[in-house]
Amino acid sequence: MSDRHISQHFETVAIHAGNTADPLTGAVVPPIYQVSTYKQDGVGGLRGGYEYSRSANPTRTALEENLAALEGGRRGLAFASGLAAEDCLLRTLLSPGDHVVIPNDAYGGTFRLFAKVVSRWGVEWSVADTSDPAAVRAAITPKTKAVWVETPSNPLLGITDIAALSQIAREAGAKLVVDNTFASPYLQQPLALGADIVVHSLTKYMGGHSDVVGGALVVADQALGEELAYHQNAMGAVAGPMDAWLVLRGIKTLAVRMDRHSENATQVAEMLTRHARVTRVLYPGLPEHPGHEIAAKQMKSFGGMVSFQVEGGEEAAVEVCNRAKVFTLGESLGGVESLIEHPGRMTHASVAGSLLEVPADLVRLSVGIENIDDLLQDLKQALN
Numbered sequence: 001m002s003d004r005h006i007s008q009h010f011e012t013v014a015i016h017a018g019n020t021a022d023p024l025t026g027a028v029v030p031p032i033y034q035v036s037t038y039k040q041d042g043v044g045g046l047r048g049g050y051e052y053s054r055s056a057n058p059t060r061t062a063l064e065e066n067l068a069a070l071e072g073g074r075r076g077l078a079f080a081s082g083l084a085a086e087d088c089l090l091r092t093l094l095s096p097g098d099h100v101v102i103p104n105d106a107y108g109g110t111f112r113l114f115a116k117v118v119s120r121w122g123v124e125w126s127v128a129d130t131s132d133p134a135a136v137r138a139a140i141t142p143k144t145k146a147v148w149v150e151t152p153s154n155p156l157l158g159i160t161d162i163a164a165l166s167q168i169a170r171e172a173g174a175k176l177v178v179d180n181t182f183a184s185p186y187l188q189q190p191l192a193l194g195a196d197i198v199v200h201s202l203t204k205y206m207g208g209h210s211d212v213v214g215g216a217l218v219v220a221d222q223a224l225g226e227e228l229a230y231h232q233n234a235m236g237a238v239a240g241p242m243d244a245w246l247v248l249r250g251i252k253t254l255a256v257r258m259d260r261h262s263e264n265a266t267q268v269a270e271m272l273t274r275h276a277r278v279t280r281v282l283y284p285g286l287p288e289h290p291g292h293e294i295a296a297k298q299m300k301s302f303g304g305m306v307s308f309q310v311e312g313g314e315e316a317a318v319e320v321c322n323r324a325k326v327f328t329l330g331e332s333l334g335g336v337e338s339l340i341e342h343p344g345r346m347t348h349a350s351v352a353g354s355l356l357e358v359p360a361d362l363v364r365l366s367v368g369i370e371n372i373d374d375l376l377q378d379l380k381q382a383l384n
Helices: 010-016 058-071 082-093 108-121 133-139 162-171 222-235 241-251 254-273 292-298 313-323 372-383
Strands: 075-079 099-103 124-128 144-150 175-179 197-201 215-219 278-282 305-310 339-341 362-366
Touching: 010 058, 010 254, 058 075, 058 215, 058 241, 075 082, 075 222, 082 108, 082 144, 082 197, 082 215, 082 222, 099 108, 108 124, 124 133, 133 162, 144 162, 162 175, 215 222, 254 278, 254 305, 254 372, 305 313, 313 339, 313 362, 313 372
Parallel strands: 099 124, 099 144, 144 175, 175 197
Antiparallel strands: 075 215, 197 215, 278 305, 305 362, 339 362
C-alpha cells in the first residue's frame, strides 16, 4: 500500500510507511475497512489479494507494512494482543521436545504462557540471566530452538547485549527473539543488531494512548514471515481494523512521545536516587546501572520505564502506589499518562514462587509526558 523507502529517517517513515493516500478520495489517512468479506472477480479472482478479513484486511496491511519498515524487517504481522503474537510465534517455531531459554526477568504474561500453556504440549524451557552471555550459552541445549530476550526487561529494567546473544544463538542453530516493547523501534532496532524476530505489545508505546490492545511480530527472514503468516491465518488472533487504525495513528507521534518519555524518566530516576526512602533505582540511563554502557550503545535513549525499591518492604511500596495522584494506579504502560503499580501484586503476580519472582518492595513507573514538575512533586508526596 505504500513505498516504505520514502525516507531513511524514522520520523518520516513512521508517518508515511503503509499510509498511502486513499485512491478513491485522496484521504491522507488509511480508511478503517470494517468489513469481513470481499467481492471477488470471479471464482478465485481476489481483488487486491483480499478475500476474508481474518486472512488479510487493508487497514491491517497498512499497519503491518508500517511495522516492518520501522523495525527494518521483511515482514510485519499484527495480532489481537502481544500474547497472541507470542503464542503464534511459539507454535510456529516449536514442536514437542524443543527447548527455549527465557530470561530471569520478564513480563508475567510471557512467563505464564511458557509455564502454564506451552509446557503442556511438551516444550521445555529454562531460565537464564540474559544480561550475562555466558549464562545464556550455558543454558542452551542441543534441543534449544529459541532464545527469548526482553531488553529493557520488565520490571527490573535489565539490559541484554543483543549483538552478543545473536551470535550465541546463531552458533547454536537457534532463533533470537527480542521483546522490544519497552524500547519501541524508535529507541532500538533489534533486527539490525542480529536478532531474528521482534515482538511487540502494540498496546504500549506504539499505540501510546491507553485506548487499544494489540501485538506484533516483525522478522528479518521472508520465509519465516510467510510461515508465521500461515499460522496467523490458521489460528486467527488477528488485529481488528479499528485496532490497527488506532495503532497506526499512535505510531505517527511515536518519536516525539518517546523523546518526552525519556526526558521525563531521566529526571524522575535522578530525583529518586536522591530520595532518603528509596533504596535502589533501576533505570538504564543512570551511569551506575550495570547495563548502562550496553544500553547507550544499542539504544537511542533510555525510555520511559523506571522501577525503584523503597525502605519498609512490601507494605511501604503498596502505600506509595496508593498515595500517588498524578501517577494513576494501574497495570500496563507506555501511554501518554503516567502510571504506577506494584508488580508483585499486579502485573507479575503470576511469577510468584518462581525464579522470576520480583522484589516485594518494588514499585514500577511508566513515566508519561505530563509536566515534569508535576510528576516529581507527586512522587515526593507519595514517598513522604
